[in-house]
Amino acid sequence: MGTTWPGQGKGVIAVRVGVPRTLSYFSFYPLWKALFEGVGAEVVVSPPSNKELMDAGVRETVNDACVPIKLYHGHVEALKDKVDILFLPRLVSLDGKVTLCPKFLGLPDMVRYSIAGLPELIDLRLDLKKGRHELYRFLYRVGRRFTGNRARIAAAIRAARYNIQRYRKLLLQGLTPEEAFSLLENGHAANRREKGAGIKLAVLGYPYALYDDYVSVRLLEKLRLQGVDVVTPDMVAEPALRRMGKSLPKNLFWYYSNRVVWACLYYLRDYSVDGIIHVTAFGCGPDAMTNKLIELEAKHSRQVPFMTVTIDEHTGEAGVETRVEAFVDLLKRKKGLL
Numbered sequence: 539m540g541t542t543w544p545g546q547g548k549g550v551i552a553v554r555v556g557v558p559r560t561l562s563y564f565s566f567y568p569l570w571k572a573l574f575e576g577v578g579a580e581v582v583v584s585p586p587s588n589k590e591l592m593d594a595g596v597r598e599t600v601n602d603a604c605v606p607i608k609l610y611h612g613h614v615e616a617l618k619d620k621v622d623i624l625f626l627p628r629l630v631s632l633d634g635k636v637t638l639c640p641k642f643l644g645l646p647d648m649v650r651y652s653i654a655g656l657p658e659l660i661d662l663r664l665d666l667k668k669g670r671h672e673l674y675r676f677l678y679r680v681g682r683r684f685t686g687n688r689a690r691i692a693a694a695i696r697a698a699r700y701n702i703q704r705y706r707k708l709l710l711q712g713l714t715p716e717e718a719f720s721l722l723e724n725g726h727a728a729n730r731r732e733k734g735a736g737i738k739l740a741v742l743g744y745p746y747a748l749y750d751d752y753v754s755v756r757l758l759e760k761l762r763l764q765g766v767d768v769v770t771p772d773m774v775a776e777p778a779l780r781r782m783g784k785s786l787p788k789n790l791f792w793y794y795s796n797r798v799v800w801a802c803l804y805y806l807r808d809y810s811v812d813g814i815i816h817v818t819a820f821g822c823g824p825d826a827m828t829n830k831l832i833e834l835e836a837k838h839s840r841q842v843p844f845m846t847v848t849i850d851e852h853t854g855e856a857g858v859e860t861r862v863e864a865f866v867d868l869l870k871r872k873k874g875l876l
């Protein structure tokens with residue numbers, strides 16, 4: 539077992555665990571949260587991304603890192619003095635087949651060598667290529683850092699798995715992660731949908747780009763306020779995504795990139811979308827291939843209008859808004875709605 543904390547097990551002081559509100563947060567927060575709370579820890583999440591966090595991240599990171607990695611460093615900086623322990627897992631493979639991009643793999647090392655004064659880190663490795671029980675083993679090892687009570691850890695893992703299943707169902711129903719978190723925690727979610735404009739758009743990208751309002755310059759919200767019906771990769775059921783992957787002669791090497799490509803194929807093949815927007819982060823190596831692949835698919839399969847929105851540290855809301863409005867107008871004209 540790992541560190542023993544003051545008051546641990548006596549119900550006096552809960553260990554505070556910091557979870558950065560970016561990268562895997564948008565895919566796994568309900569899992570991490572239920573696990574930590576189940577073993578008696580208090581979960582502290584960094585604030586929503588903002589300019590200060592981005593500036594702090596830029597200061598701490600190497601120049602050629604992508605925007606999400608820079609921002610991640612800003613979130614760690616915001617948490618490090620407020621928590622007893624930081625949760626920075628080394629995510630290697632989440633589907634047992636491919637890995638995440640190299641920056642994910644080296645993330646705990648990058649943080650450790652870039653930021654001084656860190657508290658204890660949980661940087662355990664999650665690699666589902668090691669077998670189907672690896673997720674349980676990983677969660678168990680995390681739980682052991684807080685308690686030696688095996689039954690308590692097992693119960694926390696059950697609760698965590700139940701929570702993540704509920705979360706994924708909510709995403710499939712069209713909720714954004716923040717709406718789903720709110721529903722899971724408070725029993726209600728804000729409904730920001732406006733009256734339909736007759737346009738359906740697939741907005742594709744990594745969860746930490748699409749759902750982080752600062753990174754995406756509130757793109758999803760802007761589209762919805764225009765009445766656009768927005769769909770994302772997380773709204774495609776897992777078996778359907780995998781079918782798309784099997785239909786390709788070869789897949790990419792990176793987990794999140796494959797999901798973007800597969801979702802693109804899915805929405806093209808079910809003839810349901812009027813256009814595609816790909817949100818990509820400046821400095822992202824895998825996106826150089828992902829973007830070209832989905833652009834070609836959109837062009838060749840059905841001539842579906844396609845737009846790329848590239849986000850960097852200096853992207854302004856107004857510029858993106860103007861381009862997106864023009865794109866939506868083009869789609870409406872094409873459908874005879876204007």
Ligand code: SF4
Nearest residue numbers: 604639641819822823
């Ligand atoms: S996939 Fe791209 S955006 Fe994501 S961490 Fe890797 S380089 Fe950065």
